[in-house]
Amino acid sequence: MSFIPFLETENQMQGLGGSGLLSLVPLLGLFVIMYIFIIRPQSKKQKETQKMINSLKKGDNVITIGGIHGTVSSVKDNTIIVKVDENTKIEFNRTAIATVQKSEAELAEEAAKAAEAKEAKKAKKEKKADRE
Numbered sequence: 238m239s240f241i242p243f244l245e246t247e248n249q250m251q252g253l254g255g256s257g258l259l260s261l262v263p264l265l266g267l268f269v270i271m272y273i274f275i276i277r278p279q280s281k282k283q284k285e286t287q288k289m290i291n292s293l294k295k296g297d298n299v300i301t302i303g304g305i306h307g308t309v310s311s312v313k314d315n316t317i318i319v320k321v322d323e324n325t326k327i328e329f330n331r332t333a334i335a336t337v338q339k340s341e342a343e344l345a346e347e348a349a350k351a352a353e354a355k356e357a358k359k360a361k362k363e364k365k366a367d368r369e
Contacts, residue, residue: 290331293317298338301329306338 293299297309299319307319310326318328339347 289337290334293331293334293337298340299334300336300338301333302335303333 293309293312295309295311298306299309299317300306301319305319305321305327307321307327310318310320312318315331316328317331317334318326320326
């Protein structure tokens, strides 16, 4: 007997089989939805962050979770020394790094690659238009 009798249907009260499995379907659906919208994106983001932290090297411009901007001076196993000013260096845990800023050279390189891709796409469209 249930403590919440108004949730039971007549079939469940009479003891007809098969309804137990059917009552698990919404619960399983809820877990699938939670996995797709919550767990999977979070694990992807965590992997990207771990990859970023593992790829830190000397000379990278970083921002810590506390908002401190600096340049990586040296890298140790679990810590990173960040040069904040000419004579100021601070040691942080690797996990304290929020983002790695791209240098101007890297940004220019990415812009050049994007421009090349755009030109190639445009040339491909023109070639296709000429064939027709």
